[in-house]
Amino acid sequence: MAKVRTKDILEKFDLELVSGEDGINRPIITSDISRPGIELAGFFDYYPAERIQLIGKTELTFTEKLNDIDRQIRLERLCSDITPGIIITRGLEVPYELIEASEREAVPVIRTKQKTTRFSSLLTNFLESKLAPTTAVHGVLVDIYGVGVLITGKSGVGKSEAALELVKRGHRLVADDCVEIRQEDENTLVGTSPELIEHLLEIRGLGIINVMTLFGAGAIRSFKRISIVMNLELWDQNKQYDRLGLDEEKMRIIDTDITKLTIPVRPGRNLAVIIEVAAMNFRLKKMGMNAAEQFSSRLSDVIEDGDHEDR
Structure with a gap:
């Protein structure tokens, strides 16, 4: 199923549909946008027909200088069977040759009042967001002091x-x-x-609660960039846990490696405080202040001084 269709752009940016209404359900498969200036000059060898075609003042002014036959042929060739749409910017008048071709080939011709460069930027951001690779992870995502913390772990370990x-x-x-x-x-x-399940939190023994209703709009947010993963696991006395924080483990999500901390869970440990402090410590590391490295450096200095005294 297509993630984005031409009608989604129409609705998102409140655009005017000029012609080619039969094609508004065409899928958009790439966030790349084409400005077909060289195609209107007659060179179609590498025409990226699968992209949204964006035509501005420069391209339309050029078509006006073409003779009637060349203009008709080139505008018709823009309307391929895989072209998701042609967008005219600045509210400019659409050539009737393009309208006829778009109706015949069911290619939507859309108009916006915005300037070409500005609209191109907005459309690219929208398409990149919608067409980005996606996945789903079992866990909880919380914004802690501006750090997006993804809390993972087996069911029942205490994430919620x-x-x-x-x-x-x-x-x-x-x-x-x-x-x-x-x-x-x-x-x-x-x-x-x-x-x-937006704004909802499931607590075993209590059921489902609405965080926004209980704690207010300031207790939720709709999205957050993930900066660190904290994996909760039941305490295993036979496992050696990192006590200094010098070894940095990574977790790969899609094509990105995210810093991962493993937090052992046992009675008496305040997980919320540990996670909160870990987020603050992560911010400090990003600012260049690494307590573990400072301790290791001081320890090395003490050992070296001890060696010099022995000599």
Whole structure:
């Protein structure tokens, strides 16, 4: 099923449909946009027909200088059977040859009053967001001091309870149980909640609660960039856990590696405080202040000084 269709652009940007209404359900498969200046000059060898075609003042002014036959042929060739749509900017008048060809081939011709460069930027951002690679992860996503923390772990380990405590401490819930993740850029993962369970939190023994109703609009947000993963697991006395924080584990989501911390769960440990402090420590590391490395450096200095005294 297509993620984006031409009619989605019409609705999103409130555009005017000039002709080719039969094709408004055509799928858009790429976020790349074409400005067919060289095609209107007659060179169609590499015509990217699968892209949205954006025509501005420069292209339309050029077509006016063509003779009637060339103009008709080239505008007709823009309307292929896979072209999702042709957008005219600045509210300019659409050539009747293009209208006729678009009606015949069912290629939507759409008009916007916005300038070409500005609209191109808006449309590209919209398409990249909609067409980005996506996945779903079982976990909880919370915004802690501006850090997107994805809490993972087996069912029943205490993810939702930790999230509830974090919300009570003033942080914001993005998603519980299922986090939909899309890769918007090479190293940018953005998490959202499925619409069905948005703002809801499930607490065993208590049931489903609405975080926004209980704690207010400031306790939730609709999306957040994921910066760190915290995996909760039941304490295993035979497992060696990281006590200094020098070894940085990574978790790959789609094509991006995210820093991952493993937090052992046992009675008496305040998970919410640990997660909160881990988020603050992550921010400090990004600012160049790494407590583990500072300790290791001081320890090395003490050992070296001890070696010099022995000599």
